[in-house]
Amino acid sequence: xxxxxxxxxxxxxxxxxxxxxxxxxxxxxxxxxxxxxxxxxxxxxxxxxxxxxxxxxxxxxxxxxxxxxxxxxxxxxxxx
Amino acid sequence: xxxxxxxxxxxxxxxxxxxxxxxxxxxxxxxxxxxxxxxxxxxxxxxxxxxxxxxxxxxxxxxxxxxxxxxxxxxxxxxxxxxxxxxxxxxxxxxxxxxxxxxxxxxxxxxxxxxxxxxxxxxxxxxxxxxxxxxxxxxxxxxxxxxxxxxxxxxxxxxxxxxxxxxxxxxxxxxxxxxxxxxxxxxxxxxxxxxxxxxxxxxxxxxxxxxxxxxxxxxxxxxxxxxxxxxxxxxxxxxxxxxxxxxxxxxxxx
Numbered sequence: 001x002x003x004x005x006x007x008x009x010x011x012x013x014x015x016x017x018x019x020x021x022x023x024x025x026x027x028x029x030x031x032x033x034x035x036x037x038x039x040x041x042x043x044x045x046x047x048x049x050x051x052x053x054x055x056x057x058x059x060x061x062x063x064x065x066x067x068x069x070x071x072x073x074x075x076x077x078x079x080x
Numbered sequence: 081x082x083x084x085x086x087x088x089x090x091x092x093x094x095x096x097x098x099x100x101x102x103x104x105x106x107x108x109x110x111x112x113x114x115x116x117x118x119x120x121x122x123x124x125x126x127x128x129x130x131x132x133x134x135x136x137x138x139x140x141x142x143x144x145x146x147x148x149x150x151x152x153x154x155x156x157x158x159x160x161x162x163x164x165x166x167x168x169x170x171x172x173x174x175x176x177x178x179x180x181x182x183x184x185x186x187x188x189x190x191x192x193x194x195x196x197x198x199x200x201x202x203x204x205x206x207x208x209x210x211x212x213x214x215x216x217x218x219x220x221x222x223x224x225x226x227x228x229x230x231x232x233x234x235x236x237x238x239x240x241x242x243x244x245x246x247x248x249x250x251x252x253x254x255x256x257x258x259x260x261x262x263x264x265x266x267x268x269x270x271x272x273x274x275x276x277x278x279x280x281x282x283x284x285x286x287x288x289x290x291x292x293x294x295x296x297x298x299x300x301x302x303x304x305x306x307x308x309x310x311x312x313x314x315x316x317x318x319x320x321x322x323x324x325x326x327x328x329x330x331x332x333x334x
Binding site for chain 2: 041044045047048051052057059060061
């Protein structure tokens with residue numbers, strides 16, 4: 001069973017790999033959209049990859065009020 | 081806007097209107113010009129990397145209507161809906177098999193376009209949504225009767241009342257989509273499917289299609305009237321304005 005910190009790490013790894021940004025430059029408290037430089041369509045793409053990686057269904061509205069990676073990881077973690 | 085080609089009896093309709101194949105008057109005129117006549121099967125797809133289709137051209141809808149008096153605005157929308165319904169009915173009831181090859185966003189009118197086809201083949205990036213409630217509307221291109229035809233009502237309620245998008249695997253599990261393939265492979269798979277479906281006796285296929293694929297005429301008309309009734313409310317113009325003027329990163333998220 002993953003810990004929450006593991007979920008955060010995997011989220012950061014996945015985001016860095018998929019959007020080709022430097023993993024060392026990503027921290028849990030970073031703003032997702034700013035750091036990754038993505039728009040809403042790319043955010044949906046990220047959602048798809050997260051769902052597949054973690055084996056969960058993550059409704060888009062769960063992204064409301066989420067700006068940083070840690071909060072997103074929390075939203076994922078509660079569905080594991 | 082769109083390109084068509086006929087290859088070994090399969091008519092391919094390629095949507096290619098940047099940025100996301102939004103369905104406005106120009107796209108509609110292009111679709112209306114399509115002749116299914118010589119085809120043995122049809123494949124509908126998008127050549128835009130961003131996705132299949134994000135739905136109605138909300139910018140055009142807002143800007144075309146904002147200076148008009150309500151009655152004129154309503155007439156304009158009614159005329160547009162009648163035209164898109166006529167095209168989608170022609171696609172829905174085409175006497176040849178039809179396949180939508182989808183990827184990325186398949187939202188609103190884009191989902192309605194795909195639902196008019198006999199089968200949907202999706203790649204793993206595809207996401208499906210009916211986000212219309214966020215605009216104070218329901219789908220107006222015939223999406224609800226066609227969705228109800230294919231999936232359980234519980235999923236119809238989920239998609240409509242939450243406005244959320246579902247991924248391709250979920251869409252497969254509930255019967256919305258017939259195949260899920262690797263990213264970038266939906267068109268290839270749709271071509272193979274169309275070629276297979278086009279092999280059989282055309283008259284038999286046409287008769288079988290008429291027998292197994294119900295055409296929800298009365299519900300389509302009721303959905304259109306419901307859409308027009310809802311459209312007249314000020315909350316809709318305000319929601320359209322907000323969508324058009326949004327600068328944030330999340331216009332496609334509910």
